Amino acid sequence: MPIDSNQVLENLSWRYAVKKFDAAKRIPTVTWTALEKAAVLAPSSYGLQPWKFIVVTDGATRTKLRAASWNQPQITDASHMVVFARRETMTPADVEKYIQRIAEVRQAPLDALKDFKGMMLSSVNNPSGMPGGSIETWARAQTYIALGVFLSAAAMMGVDACPMEGFDPKQYDEILGLREKGVTACVVATAGYRATDDMFAGMKKVRFAESEVIHRV
């Protein structure tokens, strides 16, 4: 069901990067579950989904992460927090796993997926030919798409958020044991509800003029 275009623009104008969350306000479970599902639905190159989303609810862990995030208060005060972690490598085994998943979900014969599998294998076996020239750059780009989908979905649902890359990925990896999961911290989203006295809430959005940003050919 399409959302009215004015409503979409209104919601995207309403959102801003929250600096001060109301620590007492929690996102209802049903809403948070929908936001998790929105992130999982994010598109990625070939559909390979080179990411994991780490939802951190443990208070003590959030305190440690805040110390690794320039002490930014959103990390502990937001209702929810998710670390978008990217895969460090992509191997033929990952391609195989994905192919098996397609076959299972779509009830497709493996033989019909041969050419697609070949394309993906040639990419992961020759990372220098991938957009950005490496698995790292490629996986990072994909992971930011998931962040964007998450942020947009939150805005549509009236949930406040702050995208954050002001943190030390190495410390995050250690605190959350991410290397053992084959991923590394890439970018974070905190989510919840803005504090009534967050001075950033009332500030005008600063964007370059559409005429400067959008070029028509």
Ligand SMILES: Cc1cc2nc3c(=O)[nH]c(=O)nc-3n(C[C@H](O)[C@H](O)[C@H](O)COP(=O)(O)O)c2cc1C
């Ligand atoms: C990838 C990314 C990382 C960001 N990191 C931080 C951060 O660590 N802390 C913070 O307070 N804001 C952070 N921001 C928020 C930006 O400063 C903000 O989105 C930008 O100024 C535009 O303003 P708006 O989102 O309020 O419209 C980040 C934004 C993005 C997209």
